[in-house]
Amino acid sequence: MMRYKLTIAYDGTKFYGFQIQPKDRTVQGELEKSLKIMTKGIDVRVHGSGRTDSGVHALGQVIHYDYPGELSEKAMFKAMNTLLPKDLVVQKVEVADSYFHSRFSAKEKIYIYRLYNGEVRNPFTRTYASWHPYPLDIDRLREALTYIEGRHDFTSFASIKDPIENKIRTIYEARVDYDSEKQEFVFLFRGNGFLYNMIRILMGTLIEIGDRRKEPEEMQRLLKLKDRKQAGPTASPLGLYLKNVIYD
Amino acid sequence: MMRYKLTIAYDGTKFYGFQIQPKDRTVQGELEKSLKIMTKGIDVRVHGSGRTDSGVHALGQVIHYDYPGELSEKAMFKAMNTLLPKDLVVQKVEVADSYFHSRFSAKEKIYIYRLYNGEVRNPFTRTYASWHPYPLDIDRLREALTYIEGRHDFTSFASIKDPIENKIRTIYEARVDYDSEKQEFVFLFRGNGFLYNMIRILMGTLIEIGDRRKEPEEMQRLLKLKDRKQAGPTASPLGLYLKNVIYD
Incomplete structure (x- = not known):
């Protein structure tokens, strides 16, 4: 064995x-x-x-x-x-060795989220990126992402179905870049753990901030509120990638 | 109408x-x-x-x-x-206007060919790039591509099923770049027209040159021979993209 x-x-x-x-x-x-x-x-x-x-x-x-x-x-x-x-x-x-456990030994996880922003739908990314065809302001997105970084209670950004009691997680890095050739925003989230649907709910909220339906500061308020109903919708799973799992 | x-x-x-x-x-x-x-x-x-x-x-x-x-x-x-x-x-x-014809008015076409060169198969490009898991020498590929550029009789690189009699075409540009992040060679072919299967047969031959089964100069000899049987195999269609059609 x-x-x-x-x-x-x-x-x-x-x-x-x-x-x-x-x-x-x-x-x-x-x-x-x-x-x-x-x-x-x-x-x-x-x-x-x-x-x-x-x-x-x-x-x-x-x-x-x-x-x-x-x-x-x-x-x-x-x-x-x-x-x-x-x-x-x-x-x-x-x-x-027999002490290694893929889940319990994990120290960090990195996810990326691809958001296609072209006006015309893209037949090549229909299951590889989610699609938002309206203008997104990268400065607003970046400001909102700074509020996510750090140690926070992410209750507002967890599925109400998540049975885990402790909803405090630390996000070491949350950033976004724009790929002009692909017309895609690529988000990266690196943290010590993520709650069920957490990135998809963060993304649903970020999209509302990027296209001016919500203010970037709303992210701070949502973290304090600890109420899933106040955050944005759960964004499509199609843009989400588990990029790396980091062990000691 | x-x-x-x-x-x-x-x-x-x-x-x-x-x-x-x-x-x-x-x-x-x-x-x-x-x-x-x-x-x-x-x-x-x-x-x-x-x-x-x-x-x-x-x-x-x-x-x-x-x-x-x-x-x-x-x-x-x-x-x-x-x-x-x-x-x-x-x-x-x-x-x-009524004189425009998508085929007969076309002046140039640009194709690209994506060739994934990683050792491990890639689940994301299985229908979007062809796969060659053995080392390819980019200098050899580039030398071979220089011989393709210009006005040539491409009989050796046309399917024997192609009924077109005139097999002379002009290739304005034939180049390759390597994308190290994706471990992909991306070939670009720009010409005034392409014969049936021409790029795929050129690619089958280029792969043999890149991995040292044939010499780059073989490309010159093949153009002179005008014999499909002497050229390489017809490479997979999966890496081939019609990128642009150019009109006046």
């Missing part, structure tokens, strides 16, 4: 999220299916650094599992990439 | 090419279907600047048609984009 840590990437378009479901196609489901073929029928439970919703992509998700056998990192890499479907790939395999 | 010139973009992944087919989903088929809804049943024939194969994408294809009615450019733009499927978009509508 050996513990493996894998870095994986997936195009979330055709997955019903990360977490295994009885009927729908999920990332965890596909990983466990491939492992079961490798073990000739023994079930292997896969643990992820966190769930991603239906439609959310991953550039560097981290998972771990205990495998009943001792394969080299190279052999595990090759076997998994041979068995996995084309929209899910293993980028790196490492043998981990 | 008015003639309209449209600039369109499409994700070629789910189209069986541009040209209308009795059963399969094509770009021309979808355009004509939308127009027939607008005319309440009158068939409108769509003419493209050229066909694109199954899987080939377009960033700026140009089409024209004679429409039995007089819609403003804005109204035509809006109606078409409402009716067309999500992987096909109208970027621009212009009323054209």
Whole structure:
């Protein structure tokens, strides 16, 4: 029995999220299916650094599992990439010690959010970026993002379905750049953890600030209010990417 | 009756090419279907600047048609984009004079070819770039591309199914850049016209030159030979994009 840590990437378009479901196609489901073929029928439970919703992509998700056998990192890499479907790939395999846990050992996570801002819809990014066809003011977005950075209670930006009691998280970095060639705003969020739907609710609020429906300072007020109903809508999952999970 | 010139973009992944087919989903088929809804049943024939194969994408294809009615450019733009499927978009509508022909009036075309060169397959570019996981020497590629530029008989690089007799074309520009972040080579070809499969056969040959199976000078010899069988294989359509069609 050996513990493996894998870095994986997936195009979330055709997955019903990360977490295994009885009927729908999920990332965890596909990983466990491939492992079961490798073990000739023994079930292997896969643990992820966190769930991603239906439609959310991953550039560097981290998972771990205990495998009943001792394969080299190279052999595990090759076997998994041979068995996995084309929209899910293993980028790196490492043998981990038994204390390693993809979720509990994680120190930081980085997400990015792609927001296409062109006037005409883009057939190439329809599932890879969300679309807002109205002008957005980058200075207003940047001001709002400064209020997110730091240690805050993010109750206003968590799904009311999130059962976690402690809603305090630290955001080390929250920034946005504009790619003029692609007509896209690319947001980056780096923090010690994120609540359920937190980035999508932050994005829904940021879009309202960027197009002048709300003031940038509203972000400060919302953090104090601790009321999900006061924040903006939950933005589309299609622009969201889990970019990296960072361990010690 | 008015003639309209449209600039369109499409994700070629789910189209069986541009040209209308009795059963399969094509770009021309979808355009004509939308127009027939607008005319309440009158068939409108769509003419493209050229066909694109199954899987080939377009960033700026140009089409024209004679429409039995007089819609403003804005109204035509809006109606078409409402009716067309999500992987096909109208970027621009212009009323054209009756001498304009999307194919015969075209002076230049620009194609790009995206070649992903990472060692691990990329779930995000599986239908948007072709994949060659072995080292490619950019200096060798660039030397080979210099031999393509100019006025040449491209018989060696045309499908034997191409019925066109005159196989002389002028390539004004043939270059390649490497995008290190994406691990992609991006080729650009600008010319007064291209034969059937010409870029894909050039690409199949360039890949053999880039990874040292053939010498760059082979490109010169192949142009002189005028024999399709001597050139490289026809590369995948998935990396090919019709970028622009240029008119006077």
